[in-house]
Amino acid sequence: MLDYQAPLRDMQFVLEELAGLERIGELPGCEDASPDLVSAVLEEAGKFAAGVLAPLNPVGDRQGCRLEDGQVVTPEGWQAAYDQFCEAGWIGLSLPPEHGGQGLPKLVSTPVWEMWFASNMAFAMLPQLNVGQTEALMIAASETQKATWLAKIVSGEWAATMNLTEPQAGSDLAATRMRAEPEGDGAYRLFGQKIFISYGEHELTPNIVHLVLARLPDALPGVKGLSLFLVPKYLLDEHGEPGERNDIRCIAIEHKMGIHGSPTCTLSYGDDGGALGYLVGEPHQGLATMFVMMNEARFNVGIQGVALGERAYQAALAYARERVQGRDIVTGEVGLPILAHPDVKRMLVSMRARLMAMRGLLYTAAGWFDLARHHPDAEVADKHRRYVDLLMPVAKGWCTEVGNDLCDEAIQVFGGMGFVEETGVAQLFRDARVITIYEGTTGIQANDLLGRKILREDTATLRELINDFRETATQLDGHERLGDLAEALHDQANLLDETSDWLLARKANTAELYAGAVPLLHLLGIACGAWQMARLALAAEARYEKGEGDAEYLQGLIELSRFYMATQAPQAHAHGKTLRQAGAVLSRFPAAAL
Template identity: 70%
Template sequence: MIDYAAPLRDMQFILGELAGLDTIAALPGFEDASPDVVEAILAEAGKFAAGVLAPINVAGDRQGCQLDAKGRVTCAEGWKEAWDRFVEAGWVGLSVPTEFGGQGLPKLVSTPVWEMWFSTNMAFAMLPQLNVSQAEALRIAASDELKRTWLPKIVSGEWGSTMNLTEPQAGSDLAATRTRAEPTPDGTYCLFGQKIFISYGEHELTSNIVHLVLARLPDAPSGVKGLSLFLVPKYLLDADGNPGASNDVHCIAIEHKLGIHGSPTCTMSYGEVGGAVGYLVGEANRGLETMFIMMNEARFGVGVQAPGLAERAYQLALAYARERAQGRDAVTGEAGKPILCHPDVKRMLLSMRARVMAMRALLYTAAGWFDVAHANPDRTVAGKCRRYIDLLMPVAKGWCTEVGQQVCWDAIQVFGGMGFVEETGIAQFARDSRITTIYEGTTGIQANDLVGRKILREGGETLYELITELRGVVLELRLARELGVIADALAANVATLERTADWVLASGKANLAQVLAGAVPFLKLFGTVCATWQMARLALAARRTLAAREGDTAYLASLVELARFHALTFAPEAEALGVAVREAGQSVVAFDDALL
């Protein structure tokens, strides 16, 4: 398997030209994010990803995790050492506020770093991702005492984190949650119940594991409005704040999975011998609100997993296509040429690169919105970014993971028969990517959220605000004659999106079943439009830089050509998706369930 090379040039171009790093670095609290500092961080992250995480990725996949008779889980060879180095370097707290031991850098800076972790070892990177997500939930909702006690070592990575939602009978339907929490005289709670699919629920990498657990109090109302959130550690703390006695928390099984073998996915049992001690986080019966803080962080992180895995798959496929000699050049007839000379292989690789760039541009732009929403003192500007984040989160998670997964499967196609053989390594990325469209809310759940909560509930207000902005980009493209193809593609995409959104809003009350039947095609339509938009912005930025006679001319010209290829290859899919949304739902509703 080839060495990983962090795509620093692509990352830095998007950070500087599309996501507005200079503007964000000027916001209060982000002054340290100077170009030199960011360049150094990305370079060091690339070295760590390539030198530490990539070499143990295959071991994680092939060895997996082991559960012994005492409920202890061990990870693959080299993982403990890698985690210690990861913690020592301070990577966990890169974008966590300094008051809790983090470095306080913008999310825009940490996002490409996370992409590198996911590219080189997604199963490993899931653990620090959980730490960052849990830290955000505790920062916002926990009491000052809980923050002082738990946050510093979560942020440092000395202790691991999990989130516990799912139960055997309660998957996407959290109203069916049965885990219960009983108050005790000392103000703590005893938890009883079982949770499944808990990533890193048990392992030896950290000295303690901090679980966030959804459970019901005895007097809680039914449904999701009766769920509270509790912090439940693996080990209770002694008088000095160090891990002491074992809590009544046990791993009773680990899953045998299609992919991400290096991460332990655990079944956790709480309260087998008297009750697991827990501490209430936030207000009683409002636990789901707090858990969604963590979940939204995790959903964005899963979105970033998509270009991470896709980039690595693309690099592997490109290297193979450059060295694998097979057949004759279809045009010249020359023998002994690498398969990259075949137009269809080159088309697949160009498609992969274009899709990775579109995902990366969208996610980095969204990361910048997070920073503006958090730090910009102008409430109007911050509010707009917050609305865009809320609207596009289902797209960032749902659409990116669907596309990223496809890129990984396309990489196998470039390898041909050798891609179907585990020894070449490419199959792992396809297997690992399969979970991304499922966990933290399936694509269907993301689509229902987009259509139901983000569009129907607010009457499409934010969507139409974004559409107006997209039309402004079309006008800017029209001023550049050589970008006419991209302008036409984006204009057609925007028209399709608006027409389809009009239909969704007009049909939402009378034909809700039909609308929801088309929710996933609508999400994919929206994602396709966003991809065209971001690639158009990429072309405009490259053209501006070329006109200023700055940078690498060949590289900048290739970005313009890449955007043109994307506009001609993927943008036309929007119209077909629009038809599926507006018309296919009637057949879904009408079809007899008994005849499926």
């Protein structure tokens, strides 16, 4: 079994030095996030992740879930862990205090969610749904709805789901068919089938609150005809407690390659007269609200990338330090652990470099969320809202792709033992494979990035971001020991600038541009990583000069930054070339010749 220890030192470093924890803690409404409290939260979460969730992870994988007479049976230990999780108040960590949450900034909950996903992703998918649903209801639900549902969702007493996908409507929500018929009193009857619903049914909580996209009778076709409904598994009685069973059935669960502990359900609504649901927000405006939940989920899936990558890295590092094999390529010495082989060391350093780059991007973005929400200066808030919007598809798309690469690389470090299930890295690899798919594939993220984010505003926010890269690079210019990093970061900024120019110049060639959307997403992800790694080196150097902290650790961060530039930055150029060269070939390629 794989151990997991939350990487507290790395997390704290990124929180403090890259994501601006101090600044966030000074925002109105975020004052509770003092350094001491944050340390205590991270430490507690680390204990829970390592002690409770991590040991359950292989159990969930082996046992999986079963559907028995319409009931979903989750793996042994799930119930006790969930109860403990709720009791400790983990769900409400960054949720509104008025509904029972602790109201801490998103910056604080982000590393905590990294721990949950790293220790047991299949489990953590359940409470994560409560967070996303709360965010959505906070924006669109009526005050009565909030009063009725939110406290139970924030505490985790009731579970939550999001219902989007149907057999003919996967990435394409315009094809949604689920229909809702008015019943009077703001109630509706829902009819139809939803698939791929994570934790769509289980017995872990006395109720489950489904948020469901459906069409009203007068709906327009397409996504402008989608309304959002809250549909509980059990209707509430006069005391607000779960009473009569609603007309929803779990008719199948998927047999998946990974995340076996998380039941993926097919839900049938309205086989017996219609499932009773309540409209959330305005009619036909459902997609925008669902996107609040979806965006929350997307960001969290990005965190899953770094989380699974970290767990895989810890496993690979432990194995590489312990497994003795071969002789030193220089000295011929035998009896050395495989970490002594240059290629194995390369894999591990490369994993750690990308982990820090992802963490830098994700935590910094979490800080932007908080700035957007809490900063008193509207202009500052707006700038960070735009940054979040621009980079959300990168945080999701790039971090999940890299997370998969890291799990793959961990297996390679293990060699044959990695292909054997007992060692546990195979599970990480299998689990990880879903994260570039769910909540929107990498292709969907890339199209969103290119079309809705970059082209729609003619690269404006992207140029602002590039200027921020340059500002960091300028701080490094002529630096006695870090000058090489300045060069590398200027190079990435220039590459992004040229790429932006090229995109604008080709704006009319839609098919050609979109053929390069995924390479563009990779390019921007790598460049953002380069920016964060340059900032990491600057911060490490500053601490080193002040004599603060472990010198070897700080030197390691600086060399990690160099290694990232040496290995990842050239990939950004390759993606840039692919973007510029491949679209034209592709758009004329005869599909019949495939």
